[in-house]
Amino acid sequence: MVANRRYLRDRHANGTRTMTNGFRRAFTGLALLYPASGQTADVWANAEPVTVVMADNSFQPSQILFHAGKPYALRLENRGKNLHEFTAPGFLKASTFKDKRVLSNGGTDIVVQAGKSATVFLIAPAKGQYELTCADHDWDGMTGGITVD
Numbered sequence: 062m063v064a065n066r067r068y069l070r071d072r073h074a075n076g077t078r079t080m081t082n083g084f085r086r087a088f089t090g091l092a093l094l095y096p097a098s099g100q101t102a103d104v105w106a107n108a109e110p111v112t113v114v115m116a117d118n119s120f121q122p123s124q125i126l127f128h129a130g131k132p133y134a135l136r137l138e139n140r141g142k143n144l145h146e147f148t149a150p151g152f153l154k155a156s157t158f159k160d161k162r163v164l165s166n167g168g169t170d171i172v173v174q175a176g177k178s179a180t181v182f183l184i185a186p187a188k189g190q191y192e193l194t195c196a197d198h199d200w201d202g203m204t205g206g207i208t209v210d
């Protein structure tokens with residue numbers, strides 16, 4: 062409140078000076094933000110699209126191939142009437158995400174509501190075989206696998 066009142070008083074007393082200070086603050090903010098967002102944009106601009114369809118109850122395809130260290134735009138399309146999950150704890154915990162908020166249940170899966178889709182930007186982790194299931198329908202054979210080579 063004190064800072065606010067001082068700002069208003071300064072603005073009335075000397076509009077030009079306050080505006081200059083405001084611009085300087087804005088530029089400092091931009092300079093700090095710009096390099097990081099610029100680099101990120103370059104990485105994700107080259108993301109390779111991969112689509113996995115979720116049905117009742119299966120993944121199509123059920124075997125997914127990624128290349129280590131490569132960026133992907135993984136589109137999960139739930140065409141079923143059930144909620145499905147892309148449950149892959151090992152793979153998801155080792156991947157790098159553009160936005161980790163897409164992850165649920167402690168970073169172990171991606172939830173997709175019935176009839177919805179989600180696109181997840183990630184960089185594939187180290188080479189290996191990773192488990193893939195739907196935590197809700199693994200009992201019904203909704204399982205698959207992820208290979209990173």
Ligand SMILES: [Cu+2]
Pocket residue numbers: 118143144145146195196197198203
């Ligand atoms: Cu499911």
